[in-house]
Amino acid sequence: MKINSSKLICAPITERRAADFLSSMAEAEQVADAIELRFDYLEDEELLRLLAQLPSRVAGLTKPLVFTYRPREQGGQRELDICHRLSFWRNLSPQLIEALSYADFELDLVEGLAHSSPPIPWSKVICSYHNLDQTPDNLMETYQRMVRTPAAVVKIATRAVHLSDCLHIFELLERRVSPKPVIALAMGGPGLMTRVLALAYGAMLTFGALRRGAESASGQPTVAELRDLYRVKRLSRASEIFGLIGYPIGHSRSPAMHNAAFAALGRDAVYLPFEVDHVAQFVRDFVRPGTRKLDWQLRGLSVTIPHKLAIMPYLDFIDPTARRIGAVNTVVVAGDQLCGYNTDLIGAMKPLDELIDVREAKVAVIGAGGAARAVCYGLSQRGAAVTIYARDLNKAERLADEFQAQAALLESFTGQTDIVINCTPIGMRGHSEGDSPVKPEHLQGVKLVYDLIYNPAETTLLEYARQAGCRTLGGLAMLVAQAAEQFRLWTGEEAPVELMWQAASGFNSQSQT
Ligand code: NAP
Numbered sequence: 035m036k037i038n039s040s041k042l043i044c045a046p047i048t049e050r051r052a053a054d055f056l057s058s059m060a061e062a063e064q065v066a067d068a069i070e071l072r073f074d075y076l077e078d079e080e081l082l083r084l085l086a087q088l089p090s091r092v093a094g095l096t097k098p099l100v101f102t103y104r105p106r107e108q109g110g111q112r113e114l115d116i117c118h119r120l121s122f123w124r125n126l127s128p129q130l131i132e133a134l135s136y137a138d139f140e141l142d143l144v145e146g147l148a149h150s151s152p153p154i155p156w157s158k159v160i161c162s163y164h165n166l167d168q169t170p171d172n173l174m175e176t177y178q179r180m181v182r183t184p185a186a187v188v189k190i191a192t193r194a195v196h197l198s199d200c201l202h203i204f205e206l207l208e209r210r211v212s213p214k215p216v217i218a219l220a221m222g223g224p225g226l227m228t229r230v231l232a233l234a235y236g237a238m239l240t241f242g243a244l245r246r247g248a249e250s251a252s253g254q255p256t257v258a259e260l261r262d263l264y265r266v267k268r269l270s271r272a273s274e275i276f277g278l279i280g281y282p283i284g285h286s287r288s289p290a291m292h293n294a295a296f297a298a299l300g301r302d303a304v305y306l307p308f309e310v311d312h313v314a315q316f317v318r319d320f321v322r323p324g325t326r327k328l329d330w331q332l333r334g335l336s337v338t339i340p341h342k343l344a345i346m347p348y349l350d351f352i353d354p355t356a357r358r359i360g361a362v363n364t365v366v367v368a369g370d371q372l373c374g375y376n377t378d379l380i381g382a383m384k385p386l387d388e389l390i391d392v393r394e395a396k397v398a399v400i401g402a403g404g405a406a407r408a409v410c411y412g413l414s415q416r417g418a419a420v421t422i423y424a425r426d427l428n429k430a431e432r433l434a435d436e437f438q439a440q441a442a443l444l445e446s447f448t449g450q451t452d453i454v455i456n457c458t459p460i461g462m463r464g465h466s467e468g469d470s471p472v473k474p475e476h477l478q479g480v481k482l483v484y485d486l487i488y489n490p491a492e493t494t495l496l497e498y499a500r501q502a503g504c505r506t507l508g509g510l511a512m513l514v515a516q517a518a519e520q521f522r523l524w525t526g527e528e529a530p531v532e533l534m535w536q537a538a539s540g541f542n543s544q545s546q547t
Contacts, residue, residue: 044066045069052076156186165192203219218232231266276306288517383409410422422441447472471495
């Protein structure tokens with residue numbers, strides 16, 4: 035079957051047993067647009083078993099098939115010298131050769147065969163180049179070399195060490211010198227944007243794993259993520275781009291929330307995680323309209339640890355409240371201006387205001403970091419009597435000076451307050467789950483305990499609070515409220531809060547970032 039539609043999500047089959055391989059093929063037939071049969075995942079005995087059963091099985095498939103038999107040094111699973119690879123392709127039955135849409139031949143194989151008769155017609159050959167270590171600067175030269183071969187399609191996959199490596203992949207897709215279809219992507223975590231935006235930039239296909247653990251390369255999302263979370267087949271060069279910058283990004287819930295909101299409102303937009311280590315370089319190369327090296331419609335960013343302060347010198351405008359809090363968690367790209375806001379304030383205070391009147395309440399804020407700054411600002415505006423408890427008294431005192439609060443050492447906390455707000459990561463999954471910043475006996479008589487942590491939904495602190503008869507509030511409400519405000523700043527539209535809540539709470543994350 036010839037591939038004539040663009041915008042395909044191709045699922046690689048990476049099973050090691052013939053029976054599992056065949057059942058995964060049937061699964062891929064249901065969810066993917068094309069199926070890559072990775073024969074190099076099977077050792078000889080299982081491979082022979084698979085090849086014996088395959089002719090009858092491929093007859094029932096409707097999706098285009100790509101056959102691959104990759105040696106280990108080029109990203110495959112087996113030690114395969116060139117004779118072994120050639121013999122595999124030459125021994126493929128005519129029935130299977132007829133059934134495949136494309137055979138993936140690595141560049142060395144293609145060049146070795148250039149002057150002899152190929153085992154598969156050139157019109158069905160993808161010429162591939164893989165670099166598992168880096169994305170070389172001279173990728174265009176490699177591409178031009180590959181275009182000159184008789185193969186019908188060019189595939190380039192390189193490892194992105196930094197986000198900036200993705201620029202080479204986009205450059206290649208933008209500056210194609212041949213009508214030959216191209217598959218180009220960057221592997222590894224920083225390469226995700228190339229996989230999500232590949233189809234929008236004209237790549238023939240993008241790869242998606244059938245499930246977590248079935249990836250054929252690092253950084254590969256699942257078919258479901260590409261199709262339902264990022265909606266890659268709907269994206270084009272005109273699509274608006276939003277994203278989250280942080281380091282490390284972990285398993286953030288923000289893509290789930292914002293992409294669900296964009297989909298619900300029918301907005302041609304996508305929200306991506308960007309693992310950014312150098313803020314200045316990222317702003318120059320990807321964000322600022324006058325200097326960015328990527329021609330895309332970037333409209334806004336969420337900013338998380340450790341960049342909430344670091345981003346500030348690179349902005350043209352900072353909202354006075356964000357400046358007063360001393361942190362920016364939202365960037366809006368407005369024309370050629372970069373504008374910074376803080377939605378953690380509204381995110382933290384809205385759920386609290388809905389539950390309790392904090393005016394003149396005695397409030398213990400635990401922690402003196404970024405989130406504590408937003409909370410202290412919100413509480414000082416409302417006239418609460420705040421005491422900041424931190425392990426570092428100097429930090430607590432500095433913050434207290436700014437927001438007319440008291441300061442104390444965390445270990446001196448003994449209760450006797452109306453509200454406790456935890457602004458530390460103590461008790462967070464992946465950090466110190468099971469711990470509490472305060473002892474259970476010190477929660478007697480406290481009216482409300484608010485933990486900014488949202489994973490787990492009930493932290494040990496909240497469990498103690500519930501047992502002590504206090505009202506409790508978890509961090510998910512803040513997460514959703516700050517995201518909804520970001521959405522409003524970026525789009526001017528009210529966010530579908532209920533849907534964002536569902537997207538955030540349905541997400542089974544390993545850590546809270
Ligand atoms: P941050 O700027 O790193 O501040 C963390 C604070 O916690 C600092 O004061 C730090 O003390 C203190 N701390 C860390 N480990 C501690 C320990 N073992 N014992 C005592 N104090 C400790 O982080 P942040 O941005 O403020 O975030 C704080 C928490 O709020 C995190 O759990 C974060 O996930 C959560 N948060 C939730 C939301 C939401 O939407 N729900 C939004 C923002 C933040 P030192 O300064 O001495 O290190």
